[in-house]
Amino acid sequence: MGAHGHPEGPTLPMNRIAWAVLVPLAVATLVGLVLLWPSATPPTAQPPAPEFKGVVLALQGEECTGEQTGPPSSCGTVTARITTPEGDREIEAPLSRSPSAPDLSVGDEVVVAASESPDGPIYGVVDHQRGSELVVVLVALALALVAFGRWRGFTALVGLAITFGVLFAFIVPAVIAGSSPVLVALVGASLITLTVLYLTHGVSLPTTVAVLGTMTALASRRACPS
Incomplete structure (x- = not known):
């Protein structure tokens, strides 16, 4: 009778204790989220240079002249056709020879940045277009994860999407808006812990204990930042 009467007896009180501790932590996380949520993102001091998609039409190399204190930076020009809101146009940009510059060939799809100057816009080729390749890689990784992990892989x-959402929708804007980085990080990490762990591992006593342990560690780091 003792061996078969109530096998889950010890588990039920522990479950209640875990939830009794977890619910106040969840409420505190939501309160912190509301209080620290940025009302508006302050404008940056200098807007980034606009970037346009383009195609390399021609390359004209030249011998680098003059004294060079480092690696040559601009020897020749590159002609490209870029797509702007006003339509397509052909532009010329310096052909960079620095080690970090992209290796260009005629027909390459590139990203061109534009900056204003008293003499008109100045263009520069900053990189190859990699958007489509990155999308293909991300889709392949997602399909592989779902294929091998099934429902666990999907969750x-x-x-992961929730984590990036909290990071870019709350943590980064709140820090830029002037809120305490430590408090913002604590609230954001608590929110991620509460949602992601239960989503990926389900509602259970082991998951609740893992959540409590993670949030306790976060709170201890807040109390003792050193």
Whole structure:
């Protein structure tokens, strides 16, 4: 009778204790989220240079002349056709020879940045277009994760999306708006812990204990930042 009467007896009180501690932490996280949520993102001091998609039409190399204190930076020109809101146009940009510059060939799809100057816009080729390649890689990784992990893999993807959402929608804007970085990080990490762990591992006593342990560690780091 003792061996078969109530096998889950010890688990039920522990479950209640865990939830009794977890619910106030969840409420505190939501309160912190509301209080620290940025009302508006302050404008940056200098807007980034506009970038346009383009195609390399021609390359004209020249011998680098003059004294060079470092690696040559601009020897020749590159002609490209870029797409702007006003339509397509042909532009010329310096052909960079620095080690970090992209290796260009005629027909390459590139990204061109424009900056204003008293003599008119100045263009520069900053990189190759990599958007489509990155999308293909991300889709392949997502399909592989779902294929091997099934439902657990899908929930892991959703948890990853939630993590990036909290990071870019709350943590980064709140820090830029002037809120305490430590408090923002604590609230954001608590929110990610509460949602992602339950989403990927389900509602259970082991998951609740893992959440409590993670949030306790976060709180201890807040109390003792050193």
